[in-house]
Amino acid sequence: MDLESYVRVLPKAELHLHIEGTLEPELMFELARRNGVALPWKSVEETRAAYAFEDLQSFLDLYYAGAAALVCEEDFFDLAMAYFERAAADGVVHAELFFDPQTHTARGVAYETVLNGLERACATAQRRFDISSRLILCFLRHLSEEEGFATLAQALPQVARIHGVGLDSSEMGHPPSKFARLFARCRELGLHVVAHAGEEGPPEYIIEALDLLQVERIDHGVRAFESPALMARLAGEQMPLTVCPLSNVKLCVFPTLADHNLKAMLDAGIKVTINSDDPAYFGGYVGKNYVDSAAALGLGREELKRIARNSLEAAFVSDAERAPWLARLASIEA
Template identity: 80%
Template sequence: MELDTYVRALPKAELHLHIEGTLEPELMFRLAARNGVALPWASVEETRAAYDFTDLQSFLDLYYAGAAALVHEHDFFDLAMAYFARAHADGVVHAELFFDPQTHTARGIAFDTVLSGLERACRDAHARYGIGSRLILCFLRHLSEEEGFAALAQAMPHLGRIHGVGLDSSEKGHPPSKFARLFARCRELGLHVVAHAGEEGPPAYIAEALDVLKAERIDHGVRAAEDPALMQRLAHTQVPLTVCPLSNVRLRVFPTLAQHNLKTLLDAGLKVTINSDDPAYFGGYVAKNYIDTAKALGLTKADLKRIARNSLEAAFVDDAARAPWLARLESLPG
């Protein structure tokens, strides 16, 4: 079986996916026209030309500007359905979507507008493609903890529709411990907890996410390789890392994909998964991340099957939902 075909045949979960980061320029311009929103760019081509990032912040500046096109519930529905169509083609059987309500409520968009559009897309994707899904509310770490509590207050009437919370946006200078009280409250409410750590921030941020926030998964986590004791800990505990290879190259975490440390992490026994992060901006959805990484690092089919298995095992679902996916996976060679 050819690599491309094999990767798409692997049933996999995508666990690190910012739904706002799937906003392709073509859809961005259609929504902006529909909603009478002025964008900073004159055309789709000019927008794509702006995707030359020097670091995380240069990407975030563009990301927040593009999000202005999202105004109505149907915009969020269209956004998520476009993602689910691509995910289905890539062999995704389950997706856990990050969404950033603070990005939208700060523009006067109601929390329920965002959530209802995404939730409707999740239902339709299950009916149309059989894809399972979860919604994870992410707090913006460049804002204060008090602003995070305000976002949680807006979410409170809808907690039955949200499965977890995360922490994203600018990592440098914003350690996980900044949000200790907020995440303690989220855990009291029974929400799953994940956190971005160890992308641009140091390995100490990964330890803080584990010890202070009690994160069940670490989003990125690639800088764990700089701390041997942390590597041993992650191998022992099997806390999943949701690694995003193409994102890491586009944001200059690694100079090239051939220099990425994913295989180092995998060979050290860490529970590594592959994800696309913000695929509209970083040049590829999840299958392309698998394929390009396999080619760059010499990953075998057994490696890819293990990574897909890790993703299914790390998903926030029960064993009954997971069992048929694992059975499908084990039926494949590798």
């Protein structure tokens, strides 16, 4: 079979996916019309033309503007279902969806509205596509830790409905240490913890996420390559990195996909996974990230299979849930 077909049949988990970042311009305009929301752009074409980012912040400015179209429970349901349809076509068997409640509550959208819509989509995706899922609440790091605690307080009455917390948004100037107390509280609550670190931020941010936040996965982590000691630690601890190749190129972390260090990190024994981050903005869902990375970096089919296995092993699921996926993966010939 050809490479695209091979990638599609690999059972895989997507572990770094911002559900708001799957808002395609067509759906954005449909929801904006439905809700009477004015967008900064006049058309789908004008919106796509704006997707030329100089850095993470230039992307975030556009991302938050587009999120204004999301208002009611049905919007969040429709958003997530559009993602799950694409994920099913890409061979995703499990997805862990990041969501940013602060992006919505700041606009007057209730936390429960967001959660209800996403949770209903997760249940529908399980029935319709046999995709299991988890919801991970992300704190916006450009806001204060106190605002993070306020968001956690909103989530507490229904904390069993989420599975973990993360840390995203503008990395530079907002080190993980800023949120040490908040993450300690989340760990006390029994929540899984992850954090973005080492995308634009230095290797020291990755170390802080490991030591101060005690994360179970590092989101991005590509700048670990600048520190041999950190690389050795990540390999030794088998700390999963949720790498997003097309995103990294779109945000100018690497000049081209051929310059990406994903294969070098894999060769160094690091538990890298491939994910799509904000695919509506970065030009490709998880299958395209696999295919394009393979072409640009010379990844062989066994390496792609290893990356898929890494994703399944790093997912926040039970061994009983994971076992049939791993057995299916093992049965696929390269």
